[in-house]
Amino acid sequence: MPRTLAFLRHGQSQWNLENRFTGWVDVNLTEKGEAEAKKSGQLLKEAGVAFDGCFTSVQTRAIRTLNFALEEMGESWLPVIKDWRLNERHYGGLTGLNKQETRDKHGDEQVHIWRRSYDTPPPVLEDSSEFPSLNDRRYRGIDVPKTESLKLCLDRVEPYWNEAIAPAVRQGQSFIIAAHGNSLRALVKLLFDVSDDEITQVEIPTGNPLLIELDDNLKPTSARYLDEERATELPSGF
Numbered sequence: 001m002p003r004t005l006a007f008l009r010h011g012q013s014q015w016n017l018e019n020r021f022t023g024w025v026d027v028n029l030t031e032k033g034e035a036e037a038k039k040s041g042q043l044l045k046e047a048g049v050a051f052d053g054c055f056t057s058v059q060t061r062a063i064r065t066l067n068f069a070l071e072e073m074g075e076s077w078l079p080v081i082k083d084w085r086l087n088e089r090h091y092g093g094l095t096g097l098n099k100q101e102t103r104d105k106h107g108d109e110q111v112h113i114w115r116r117s118y119d120t121p122p123p124v125l126e127d128s129s130e131f132p133s134l135n136d137r138r139y140r141g142i143d144v145p146k147t148e149s150l151k152l153c154l155d156r157v158e159p160y161w162n163e164a165i166a167p168a169v170r171q172g173q174s175f176i177i178a179a180h181g182n183s184l185r186a187l188v189k190l191l192f193d194v195s196d197d198e199i200t201q202v203e204i205p206t207g208n209p210l211l212i213e214l215d216d217n218l219k220p221t222s223a224r225y226l227d228e229e230r231a232t233e234l235p236s237g238f
């Protein structure tokens with residue numbers, strides 16, 4: 001039975017543009033981000049996959065990217081499930097800081113470790129921070145993280161995959177998963193069985209759908225970015 005996933009990282013956000021660590025801060029898309037989202041929809045339409053539904057985070061930039069894409073596809077009717085477990089990795093005490101200024105202060109190597117190492121989380125977000133997500137109504141009843149490494153992000157993405165997404169895919173359904181650079185890296189690590197070392201090299205471009213076909217055991221049999229000009233390297237073997 002055909003089963004296809006499209007991993008869609010949101011289009012450029014205001015803080016992608018400003019080069020700031022974002023994580024759980026609910027920044028919006030830029031105009032360029034909206035255009036990327038619309039182009040994703042055109043590419044998905046051309047790909048001709050009959051999707052059964054969509055999953056996204058509870059963050060505006062991913063939700064709006066999905067909505068723009070669905071509108072372009074003429075498929076705004078598709079059911080959408082939103083869940084915080086697809087949110088971006090929580091950037092802890094780095095949240096809001098400029099990435100270049102942080103490199104100038106702490107050095108390239110340390111910042112690379114914080115950004116891309118598998119299991120070294122950034123410093124925690126202090127309660128006094130101007131960016132608390134604890135009081136946000138959408139996170140009621142959730143133990144909001146104070147920081148997350150990619151591993152900690154995978155620790156909440158994986159159960160969501162197992163409980164909510166994988167059972168439907170196993171039945172032969174196809175989905176768009178509109179999420180974030182690091183929650184999608186976590187899913188790529190899981191599905192493609194990428195090593196802790198290799199995942200540090202995986203970069204998912206904004207607004208460029210990654211189309212993945214899966215076999216009966218939910219192992220990827222093919223993967224390609226629909227916007228070839230903006231494609232990045234896929235995990236080895238693909």
Ligand SMILES: O=C(O)[C@@H](CO)OP(=O)(O)O
Nearest residue numbers: 020021022023088115181
């Ligand atoms: O700031 C963030 O939340 C993420 C994604 O934009 O950035 P990075 O590429 O540094 O993980």
